[in-house]
Every structure is written in C-alpha cells, then in structure tokens.
Amino acid sequence: MEYILILIAAVFVNNIVLAQFLGICPFFGVSNKVSTSVGMSGAVLFVMTIATVVTYLLHQYVLVPTGLVYLRTITFILVIAALVQMVEIMLKKVSPPLYQALGVFLPLITTNCAVLGVAILALGLENTSLLKATFFAISHSIGFALALILFASIREHLELATIPKGMKGVPINLLVAGLLSLAFLGFTGLV
Amino acid sequence: MITIIDQKQNFIKGIIKENPVFVMLLGMCPTLGVTSSAFNGLGMGVATLFVLLMSNIVVSLVKSQIPSKVRIPAFIIIIASFVTIVEMVLEAFIPFLYEQLGIFIPLIVVNCLILGRAEAFASKHNLYSSIIDALGMGIGFVLALTLLGATREILGNGSLFELKFVSENANTFILFILPPGAFIALAYLAAVFNKFTIKV
Numbered sequence: 001m002e003y004i005l006i007l008i009a010a011v012f013v014n015n016i017v018l019a020q021f022l023g024i025c026p027f028f029g030v031s032n033k034v035s036t037s038v039g040m041s042g043a044v045l046f047v048m049t050i051a052t053v054v055t056y057l058l059h060q061y062v063l064v065p066t067g068l069v070y071l072r073t074i075t076f077i078l079v080i081a082a083l084v085q086m087v088e089i090m091l092k093k094v095s096p097p098l099y100q101a102l103g104v105f106l107p108l109i110t111t112n113c114a115v116l117g118v119a120i121l122a123l124g125l126e127n128t129s130l131l132k133a134t135f136f137a138i139s140h141s142i143g144f145a146l147a148l149i150l151f152a153s154i155r156e157h158l159e160l161a162t163i164p165k166g167m168k169g170v171p172i173n174l175l176v177a178g179l180l181s182l183a184f185l186g187f188t189g190l191v
Numbered sequence: 192m193i194t195i196i197d198q199k200q201n202f203i204k205g206i207i208k209e210n211p212v213f214v215m216l217l218g219m220c221p222t223l224g225v226t227s228s229a230f231n232g233l234g235m236g237v238a239t240l241f242v243l244l245m246s247n248i249v250v251s252l253v254k255s256q257i258p259s260k261v262r263i264p265a266f267i268i269i270i271a272s273f274v275t276i277v278e279m280v281l282e283a284f285i286p287f288l289y290e291q292l293g294i295f296i297p298l299i300v301v302n303c304l305i306l307g308r309a310e311a312f313a314s315k316h317n318l319y320s321s322i323i324d325a326l327g328m329g330i331g332f333v334l335a336l337t338l339l340g341a342t343r344e345i346l347g348n349g350s351l352f353e354l355k356f357v358s359e360n361a362n363t364f365i366l367f368i369l370p371p372g373a374f375i376a377l378a379y380l381a382a383v384f385n386k387f388t389i390k391v
Contacts (some may be wrong), residue, residue, distance in 0.1 A: 003233060016379075017296075019370045019372060020372070021219075021220050021222070021373065022220055022224075022225040022294075022298075024219040024220045024223060025219060025220070026302060028216065028219065047278055051271035070278075070279065071275070073271055073274055073275050073297040073300055074268065074271040074275060075273050076297075077267055078264070078267070078268065078271075081263075081267060100192050111289065113220045113298045113301040116297070117294055117298055117300055120294060121294060128354065132337030140227070141225045141384060146388070166382045166385050166386050167378075167382050169381035169383065169385075170216060170385075171379070171381045172378070174373070174374050174377050174381060175375060175378040177374045178373075178378060179371070181371040181373075181374055182366075182371040185370065185371055
C-alpha cells in the first residue's frame with residue numbers, strides 16, 4: 001500500500017517536472033517530437049534508477065560512517081557524471097539497439113537536475129531503505145515520462161496553430177506547460 | 192587589446208541582449224522553482240551569482256593547466272566546491288532562506304548557466320573579462336529572478352518583499368504562487384521581453 005502511495009504521489013500529485021520544477025531543461029529541450037521524448041524518457045528511467053541506487057549506497061555506507069555528509073553534493077554529481085559515461089560505454093557493448101535508441105540522450109542527462117534532485121530527495125524519505133529509494137526513483141521517472149510525452153504531443157499540434165507574433169517560441173511553450181501544470185494541480189489531495 | 196567599450200558591452204549583454212533567463216533559457220529549474228516571492232528569487236539569484244563569479248575566476252585562472260579531455264569534470268568539481276560553500280554558509284547564517292530554497296541549493300551545481308559560462312567564456316578568456324562576464328550574466332540572472340518573484344508575489348499574495356499592500360482578507364490570484372503560476376508568469380514576462388529585444 002505504501003508503495004502504491006509513493007507511485008501515485010510521484011506521478012500525479014508531486015510530478016517532478018510540473019510541480020517540483022526539476023528537469024525543466026530536457027522538458028523544453030527535447031519535447032519537439034514525440035519520438036525523441038520517448039527516447040529521452042527511457043534514458044532518464046535507466047540513469048535515474050541506477051544513479052539513485054548507487055548514491056544511496058554511497059551515502060549510507062561511506063559518507064555517513066565517515067562523517068563526510070557535507071561532501072554530498074560534490075560526490076553525487078561526480079558519481080552521476082561517471083555513471084552516465086559508464087552506462088554509455090556498457091550499453092554500446094552490451095546492447096547496440098538500446099544504445100542506438102538512447103545514445104544521444106545520455107550525455108545530456110548529466111546536466112539533468114532531476115537525476116541529482118531525486119538522488120538527494122530519496123535520502124529524505126521516511127524510514128528510507130534501498131528498496132524504497134529505488135522505487136521512489138522509478139516512480140519519479142515515470143512521472144517525468146508522462147509529463148514529457150504529454151507536452152511533446154501538445155507541441156506537435158501547436159506547430160499547426162496560428163500563434164500571435166509575440167507569443168511565438170518560448171512564451172507559448174511556457175504557457176502550455178503552465179496549463180498542463182494547472183491540470184496536474186487537480187490531483188492535489190489525492191494522497 | 193580589449194577596450195573599455197568592449198568590456199562595457201561584455202557586461203551589458205548578460206543583462207539584456209543575452210539575458211540568461213528570458214533570452215537564453217538557462218537555469219530554468221531554480222528560476223521556476225524558487226520564485227514564489229521576491230525575496231526567495233533575490234536570494235537564489237545572489238547565491239548563483241556568487242558561484243558563477245567564483246567558478247569563472249577559478250576556471251579562467253587554471254584553464255591552461257586542465258587537459259581539454261577532462262575539462263568538463265574538472266569544471267564540475269570547481270563549481271560543486273563553491274556550491275558546497277554556499278550551502279554551508281546559508282545553513283549557518285540564513286537558516287530561513289536555506290529552508291525556503293531547500294533542494295535547489297545543491298542543484299545550483301547542475302545549473303546550466305554556470306557550466307555554460309565556464310565552458311563558453313571563462314575557459315577561453317582572461318581573468319578580467321571572465322569576471323566582467325560573470326558579473327553581467329549573474330546580475331542579469333538576479334534581476335530576472337527578482338522580477339519574476341516580485342510579479343508572482345504581487346499577484347499571488349498582494350505583497351512585495353513581505354510588505355502587504357492589500358487588506359488581510361482581500362482576494363488575490365493564489366494561482367500565481369502555486370506551480371502553474373510560475374510557468375504562466377514567466378511566459379508573459381518572456382513575451383514582453385521578446386517585444387523589446389527582438390523586432391517581431
């Protein structure tokens with residue numbers, strides 16, 4: 001039951017993009033086509049889950065016992081950057097088709113604040129455990145995928161619409177994201 | 192030889208023509224995430240300005256020592272060190288702001304504005320130009336965040352820097368201090384900015 005609540009909270013109520021504003025850069029950057037947004041979502045799911053597991057273990061078994069918790073930010077970002085590189089190299093060897101699909105998105109993920117954000121947020125969960133942190137990361141990446149794919153679908157339609165001159169480009173995209181966020185606000189109180 | 196006029200333009204460009212938020216769309220996460228009031232926006236802006244300035248200084252000083260293959264990880268370590276300093280200083284001296292900004296303080300490290308300036312500017316220019324560039328971009332970021340925070344606070348709460356100018360139980364657009372308001376307020380501010388910078 002607790003896990004279902006985590007899932008619903010992460011996907012709908014506290015959606016990582018639309019309510020917590022993490023991962024906004026890829027949200028605007030790769031949402032012009034549905035197909036690329038699906039690829040990006042897959043890459044985020046992959047990296048976010050692995051990164052959370054690794055940083056969680058590192059925090060519990062290295063940083064806390066040695067009293068170096070204040071080095072959290074530096075350690076985490078380095079681990080994530082190294083991890084993305086490793087995943088890229090391994091994927092290239094192990095599964096070329098998957099690499100073909102996700103390859104271009106992997107380097108972009110290092111600067112995706114959602115990955116670092118979720119890794120840090122997972123440490124603050126109530127009676128946190130490795131399983132819970134992992135599930136938390138998976139739920140949040142599903143939330144990210146939902147928001148990104150919805151937004152990309154709307155943007156594909158937007159290209160056919162007539163938009164006032166001043167609103168073209170950035171402003172109209174922000175406005176659409178605002179309306180989407182407003183829709184998600186309706187889920188408040190669900191959990 | 193870089194003239195004073197060039198330096199002046201170097202400084203001004205960050206504020207208007209290449210404003211990091213309204214024009215270049217860098218550092219959007221903190222921009223949207225913490226601007227529910229003018230004070231939070233200002234605090235976040237100043238914290239980012241500090242990290243940007245210090246990392247630009249260090250990067251431009253050590254640029255010739257770093258092999259170009261590992262420059263990005265090296266830049267990230269430099270930035271992360273200054274972010275840790277900011278984190279500890281805020282926690283010790285301004286705990287209120289530390290609570291309000293929360294997760295967005297460690298996330299300064301992944302703010303693309305800072306890494307972007309380190310890579311695109313500080314790693315190619317001398318110390319003096321890098322400082323001017325960091326100040327221009329940083330002040331542009333502070334102004335944008337404060338403006339967005341002020342807009343949202345005025346509309347959403349009827350106050351500015353915690354000073355209320357409507358009566359206690361007046362109806363305000365609460366929407367603007369909720370998450371959707373961040374997107375909508377920034378959308379209209381960016382549209383206004385478009386109007387003045389690019390001839391549409």
